[in-house]
Amino acid sequence: MKTGVLVVVVLAGALLVVVRRTRSRGSRAQSPLVAGLTWFRRRAPWAGAHKPLGDTGLVAGREIRERMRGRVFRVVTAILFVAVAAAIVIPPALHSANPGSAEVGVVRASPALEDQVLSVAKSVKFSVRLVDEPDLATAKAALSAARVKLVVDGTTSLVVDNPVSASDTSAGAQFVRALAGTLGAEKAFVSAGLSQAQASIVARAKALPVMSLKPAKRSRTTAESTALIGVVMIFVVLTQYLTWTLMGVMEEKASRVVEVLLATVRPVQLLAGKLLGIGVVAMVQAGALVAFALLLADVVGSSVLRGAAPLVVAASLAWLVLGYAFYSWLYAAAGSLAERQDQVQSMALPLSAPMLLGYIVALTGASSGSPSLLVKVLAYLPPTAPFAMPTLVGFGQVAWWQFAISVALSLLATVGVALGAARVYRRAVLRTGRRVRLRDVVTSRAGG
Amino acid sequence: MIDVLELQGLRRRFGDLVALDGLSFDVPSGEVVGFLGPNGAGKTTAMRAVFGLTDLDAGAVRWKGAPVDAVRRRRFGYMPEERGLYPNMLVRDQVEYLGRLHGMTSVDAATAARHWLERLEIADRAESKVEALSHGNQQRVQLAAALVHEPEVLVLDEPLAGLDPAGIDSIAGVLQEKARSGCCVLFSSHQLDLVEDICQSVAIIDHGRLVVAGTVDALATSGHRRLTVRVEGDRQGDWAAGVPGATVSEVAGGEVRLVLDDTADSDAVLDAARAAGRVSQFAFARRRLSEVFREAVTA
Numbered sequence: 001m002k003t004g005v006l007v008v009v010v011l012a013g014a015l016l017v018v019v020r021r022t023r024s025r026g027s028r029a030q031s032p033l034v035a036g037l038t039w040f041r042r043r044a045p046w047a048g049a050h051k052p053l054g055d056t057g058l059v060a061g062r063e064i065r066e067r068m069r070g071r072v073f074r075v076v077t078a079i080l081f082v083a084v085a086a087a088i089v090i091p092p093a094l095h096s097a098n099p100g101s102a103e104v105g106v107v108r109a110s111p112a113l114e115d116q117v118l119s120v121a122k123s124v125k126f127s128v129r130l131v132d133e134p135d136l137a138t139a140k141a142a143l144s145a146a147r148v149k150l151v152v153d154g155t156t157s158l159v160v161d162n163p164v165s166a167s168d169t170s171a172g173a174q175f176v177r178a179l180a181g182t183l184g185a186e187k188a189f190v191s192a193g194l195s196q197a198q199a200s201i202v203a204r205a206k207a208l209p210v211m212s213l214k215p216a217k218r219s220r221t222t223a224e225s226t227a228l229i230g231v232v233m234i235f236v237v238l239t240q241y242l243t244w245t246l247m248g249v250m251e252e253k254a255s256r257v258v259e260v261l262l263a264t265v266r267p268v269q270l271l272a273g274k275l276l277g278i279g280v281v282a283m284v285q286a287g288a289l290v291a292f293a294l295l296l297a298d299v300v301g302s303s304v305l306r307g308a309a310p311l312v313v314a315a316s317l318a319w320l321v322l323g324y325a326f327y328s329w330l331y332a333a334a335g336s337l338a339e340r341q342d343q344v345q346s347m348a349l350p351l352s353a354p355m356l357l358g359y360i361v362a363l364t365g366a367s368s369g370s371p372s373l374l375v376k377v378l379a380y381l382p383p384t385a386p387f388a389m390p391t392l393v394g395f396g397q398v399a400w401w402q403f404a405i406s407v408a409l410s411l412l413a414t415v416g417v418a419l420g421a422a423r424v425y426r427r428a429v430l431r432t433g434r435r436v437r438l439r440d441v442v443t444s445r446a447g448g
Numbered sequence: 449m450i451d452v453l454e455l456q457g458l459r460r461r462f463g464d465l466v467a468l469d470g471l472s473f474d475v476p477s478g479e480v481v482g483f484l485g486p487n488g489a490g491k492t493t494a495m496r497a498v499f500g501l502t503d504l505d506a507g508a509v510r511w512k513g514a515p516v517d518a519v520r521r522r523r524f525g526y527m528p529e530e531r532g533l534y535p536n537m538l539v540r541d542q543v544e545y546l547g548r549l550h551g552m553t554s555v556d557a558a559t560a561a562r563h564w565l566e567r568l569e570i571a572d573r574a575e576s577k578v579e580a581l582s583h584g585n586q587q588r589v590q591l592a593a594a595l596v597h598e599p600e601v602l603v604l605d606e607p608l609a610g611l612d613p614a615g616i617d618s619i620a621g622v623l624q625e626k627a628r629s630g631c632c633v634l635f636s637s638h639q640l641d642l643v644e645d646i647c648q649s650v651a652i653i654d655h656g657r658l659v660v661a662g663t664v665d666a667l668a669t670s671g672h673r674r675l676t677v678r679v680e681g682d683r684q685g686d687w688a689a690g691v692p693g694a695t696v697s698e699v700a701g702g703e704v705r706l707v708l709d710d711t712a713d714s715d716a717v718l719d720a721a722r723a724a725g726r727v728s729q730f731a732f733a734r735r736r737l738s739e740v741f742r743e744a745v746t747a
Contacts, residue, residue: 055549058545059549070536252534255532255533255534255535256530256531256532257534258532259528259530259532260526260528260533260546261532261549262501263501263521263524263526264521264524264546264550265549430496430501430502
């Protein structure tokens, strides 16, 4: 446990240092991340004349370096890590801070009475330690000094330091109310002529089971919870990085640097390199988040990700890649049609509509505990499959071959989308001065 | 051996607009060639065509006798009219990156970037972002990016626009140096006096067609004779109005510039000037490039 905490602290510290120093203005030599990348680039086996992925690799490399140096990446990454850490650390912290235990002073204690108090405490999941008090005055003094939280004066009365309101739902208040009710009932039964033993049995009577015609709603399994978290993560990461793609292509067009680049690089290489670079950054960030979440959950003993289904995690990451591959071409093509922020925003909405549909339907299905028929249909449509298919995997409602069919359909659609997007990009990206309309691009040739 | 960049019969139409209408001319290596023409004449489209940035309806661009393809283009350097650099990228990274895209190793690109930034006197801004630089310095970075891979062909669209005299001298010096080293340099400009000083040859186009081409010397000495005459006390040059065969092309600061047709007699001009007052200047002059240009595009 201590080692785990140490590992997390060291990792968090290292991340902080990297994040803070990576973007030190004009200080490439001071940046460990950039220095590392540079070192790797120069010492790697392919350093020198060779480029592992040709021009596409060079473009992707620039994209990765510049994105990771960027302020947006730092801020978003920091926010995501903090959010994940909060989601994992806060619930156990709240749980441990919950006053679910107390010391109870008992005046005129008897084994039956103590047994009764412990029994009631157990029934409301409240932990107590009993303290014998010689008399009521001493017990009240202990209560005032906060040495005990409650005084049980035989079967006569209960004494608390502050009144317990009816609306107080804390475990301590529930315990006080339950104990008062139980001891009061027992006292009434004794008064009615039952022996102490009989009164105790009656007072502890269990409620009759309530049977329902319909089966009870089962609690969500770990795999389902993981799928739910996975769908949210896919949506957040896709939204962020597709926006980068859209803006990045638009900015290259607006700054006219694209004309210099296309004088030596083919359009499809430039576009593929850009998408690959941003995609790598996205996957690295998502992978780091998942690893950080799993490690932190293990360290703090959080149940949020305990036993997270590896298959669902893998499926979520796979669909994150597939979803990015499909949508990034569309967003890039849209970016090549615009050269101003407002033009980009007007195009982002229709592009995000199918993504929103898939996300909402999948999320609703996952939350309801039973994915609808619509989720099962959307799992085979490439625009919505990145959200619907991981949901079905989490609920165990998809066979491997169905998963494979969906992947194949998504890959085929991605190839088609990529070809169309590259065509649009090539024809639109050098047209400047006004927003280019799609139908103008379809009927024209490159270079205006 | 002189290598030649050949633009052969380039045609490009945008809807109803004819941008290139069978444009043909050669750019020999070892020379700085000025590419001139009024706005909308098709210069930028022609330059883009060299880099495959616009699809041609007809025609071809050839280098060393073979069609220009992506591999050959790697040995070309380009500076577009609308400057293109990543605003947020560091200057050195940017130049190195473009060198790498032209096929250089990372080590060679770094060395060459350092050399060109020093040569263009912006080495002290190597670690700055491009957006933090002045217009003139951005222009130098753009030129460094076009030169970093030691291109065989250099095509520059308005490289001198907006520069101060020091910047012009610096860039002009680099272009002439590159030409002397055997590079083929083509650049467009509307600053005709500068073109006249820097270039060995010019190609003037109008409406997508070549209208004049040749060496600056040949163009300067061709056509009608020019005379510059200054008559003391006469700043308007009214005396020249009645000289047969002579046309006043310009009057500036008391100096009258005359174009003589084949029938004009220079002695008659001198007599007319003397009749107007004391002649302090009377000389035959070269044809200016601006005159060549005007005559070509208004013909």
